Amino acid sequence: MKINHHEESGIVIIAPKGKIMGGPESTALHDLLHDLIEQKKTSVIIDLAKVDWMNSTGLGLLISGLTTLRKAGGELKLANVTDKIQSLLTITKLVTVFKSFDSIDEAVKSF
Amino acid sequence: MxxxxxxxxxxxxxxxxxxxxxxxxxxxxxxxxxxxxxxxxxxxxxxxxxxxxxxxxxxxxxxxxxxxxxxxxxxxxxxxxxxxxxxxxxxxxxxxxxxxxxxxxxxxxxxxxxxxxxxxxxxxxxxxxxxxxxxxxxxxxxxxxxxxxxxxxxxxxxxxxxxxxxxxxxxxxxxxxxxxxxxxxxxxxxxxxxxxxDRLKKQVRVIIMGLHASLGVYIFTFILPNLIPLELSDNLKFVLGAVMLLVGTGSIAWAIIRYQFLDVQLIIRQSLVYTASSAILVGSYLFAITRFSSFLETLFGKQMPIINIALIVVALMLFQPINAQIDNIIKRMFLRDKSDYRNIANSLSAQIINILDRQQLFQVVEKVLNTSLLIKSVGFAIYDDEQKAYIYFISSEAEPINLSETDPLLGAIGQLKTPTFFDQIDSWNLGSNLATHFKVGGVQMIVPLNDREHLLGFMTLTDKMSGFKFGYEDSTLLSTLANQMVISLTNVRLYRESLVRQRLQEEMNLARQIQMDLLPDTPPQGKNYSIAAHSTPSRTVGGDFYDFMDTDSKGSFGLVIADVSGKGMPAALLAAQIQAVIRSESGGSDVGEAIANVNNLITNLSSSSGKYATLFYGEFDPEKSSFEFSNAGHNYPLLIKADGSHEFLQAGGTVIGAFEQVPYDSHSVKLDPNDLLFFYTDGLSEAMNNDDEEYGEDRILEFLKNNRTRSSEYIRAGILADVDRFAGAGVEDDDTTLIVFKINGTDGND
Known part of the structure; x- marks a missing residue:
């Protein structure tokens, strides 16, 4: 799993790649979110276009990211969710919790 | 004379x-x-x-x-x-x-x-x-x-x-x-x-014995003749005097040098060699000069004192460098023969290959370097996995030093492949703390300890007690030593990892025990239904569990199946908490409300740990034959009707333990004779075969439809066998938990 991120009009867009399966690389995402909160950057979009799959640990990562950012007064939104992950979010009914968008532009506008 | x-x-x-x-x-x-x-x-x-x-x-x-x-x-x-x-x-x-x-x-x-x-x-x-x-x-x-x-x-x-x-x-x-x-x-x-x-005792004993012996001789030779009329010949006095001095001071010198300072054998050899080389030089000079002056005398017919003086001046100028050269040659011939090095290397590898403690390894290596190369002081730096830094320690100093990752000297050492002189490293003076330590400690030589990719650490050596310079053979020996140390350090690391694994295994076993204790011994059985349940914790124990609980005295019961995220002890503990909370919330008026309460309590308990659980909870009323449930983010359980149609039990809310104050719906289904309810965790649906293909919901559905008339026990065993057939002999990565809940047929068949 690789984590690239950039900023667009004050909103941080994180674009992980591959599988989000937990393990040492997912601590990188966790650390990144904490760094962002310290820098008072709490509006975050996770672009899931390049994420093939995530397991329950990966899901836990998104959940803790969301709760951490919300506690800091921010928000974590998802963009470009693939079908497979969409079904995962549907089954777990996390669709009711996460705000998910079809494109980054839409996600950025929603802030 | x-x-x-x-x-x-x-x-x-x-x-x-x-x-x-x-x-x-x-x-x-x-x-x-x-x-x-x-x-x-x-x-x-x-x-x-x-x-x-x-x-x-x-x-x-x-x-x-x-x-x-x-x-x-x-x-x-x-x-x-x-x-x-x-x-x-x-x-x-x-x-x-x-x-x-x-x-x-x-x-x-x-x-x-x-x-x-x-x-x-x-x-x-x-x-x-x-x-x-x-x-x-x-x-x-x-x-x-x-x-x-x-x-x-x-x-x-x-x-x-x-x-x-x-x-x-x-x-x-x-x-x-x-x-x-x-x-x-x-x-x-x-x-x-x-x-x-012990060592010191031996040392003192040698000195005391030596002094006693020489004291005896001294009294006999020099004191008695002064006190009583005793005549000793001069020769005898000479001999006894020499013996006395040799024994007395010799024992002190031997004891002190042997145990305290240096390798005495080497000093003696060095002295002998030095004397020999000087003697050869002086001898050949005298020989040459007498020959040359007699040659000049025959040539000129008279003595030429000026030429003799000139020869002495030339000899004086040449003496030191030539002597040093001869000294070196003899040293190499007698003292530094290669078998010494092979012996050191052999004895070393035999000694360090089985050491599984880092500190002990360093002690042995330091001792070998002290005795064989006469290095005054050896320092070791090693990458510590726990502190995520290189730690440098010298036996003479109590406290190890944590090295900064950004130290330029550390970077330079990382590039070294062979033992290198400290002053040959260019970047040491770029504001390096480590370099200051080296300078204070008198470090001369740095020996990198590299495996194929990483710098595991390095050794630092001060100059030698004997005053010898580090030579080519030393460098070879140090390289061999470094290779052996790398092997040994790798062994140490593997051993440590196996210890950690062992500890984890123990934790796993405990977690597994907790998990197994959570499972009910037997599912409830009633006259118009039958239940079969199964749970296999995977080798990396997860947080699956299922449970049944009576909700009233008329035979109603609650059923829960859950999958806590994560593995091992934390997951097992969260599972235990959830189970306890559900038991206290069950039997209320509304299962959605019960799950909402469970969620609020668990979210408070597991706040910000990132842990959560998917959970399905349902209550069965045998009188009404109704099943009211709430699904908290869990895989949809399947209701297979007697006619082969199916329904997913979706209603509910999101996962438990992540978000407070989220609503949970509930829904009720009417269960008819021969209806089949199937609950499972993703360990079953995500069981993979060798082609990375998942068993999947469709196969589950197909199996259930084909076998819906069978008993709950048959379905339980049958689907597990089918998954095993599909996935092959591979070890399951996740827990597999399932419950088969079958309403009996009116004709009395299962």
């Missing part, structure tokens, strides 16, 4: 010279240590004894024409007797320093009697002169005269014992020296009793 005298003289010179050489070596080792200083002084004075004795036979003051004849300066030779107070002083600081931390001003007083002795002998060796000092000129005044006379008589009385001392000073000081030696031996005895270290 007779031949025997000549031999004794040379032996005395050699003995004295050897002792003085050792004294220089020891003071060079470290002049800051009191023990070194006093040992050095003692050996130097002991060396002066035989040297003076030898000089005495060469330039005897009693020979006619000797410049020293009649001169009291001859008595300066008695300086060597200061050896005795030095020995006493030595016995105070060895085997442990009695003077450490104490301000003992009188300690130098032990030298006073001997200094006084020398003073007397040099300046007032003649008793007549002594008395002459106090003979005043006769004055005019009677009063003055009588005062002078009385002073003179008092002084004369005072000087009589002094005169006696001088006339019999040999006897007198023989006794004093004897007292000093006895004192020193006594102190050493007391010291030895206080010493616990």
């Amino acid at each position: 007779s031949t025997s005298q000549l031999i004794f003289t040379l032996a005395y010179f050699a003995l004295g010279g050897g002792l003085i050489y050792l004294a220089v070596l020891i003071i060079r080792d470290s002049a800051r240590v009191r023990l070194n200083r006093i040992t050095s002084v003692m050996l130097f004075l002991a060396g002066l004894g035989p040297v003076f004795a030898a000089l005495g036979t060469v330039i005897s003051p009693y020979q006619s024409g000797s410049p020293l004849k009649e001169s009291p300066l001859y008595n300066l030779f008695y300086i060597w007797e200061l050896f005795f107070p030095a020995l006493l002083y030595f016995s105070w600081v060895f085997p442990f320093d009695r003077l450490e931390g104490k301000k003992v001003r009188w300690r130098w007083m032990v030298f006073v009697p001997h200094l006084f002795h020398i003073f007397l002998l040099v300046f007032v060796s003649d008793t007549d002169k002594l008395f002459g000092l106090i003979v005043f000129e006769q004055g005019d005044s009677n009063l003055l005269n009588s005062i002078k006379e009385s002073i003179t008589s008092v002084l004369t009385w005072l000087l009589i014992p002094l005169g006696l001392v001088i006339t019999s000073h040999k006897k007198f000081f023989s006794i004093i020296n004897l007292a000093y030696v006895i004192g020193a031996v006594s102190f050493l005895y007391i010291g030895m009793k206080h010493v616990t270290a």
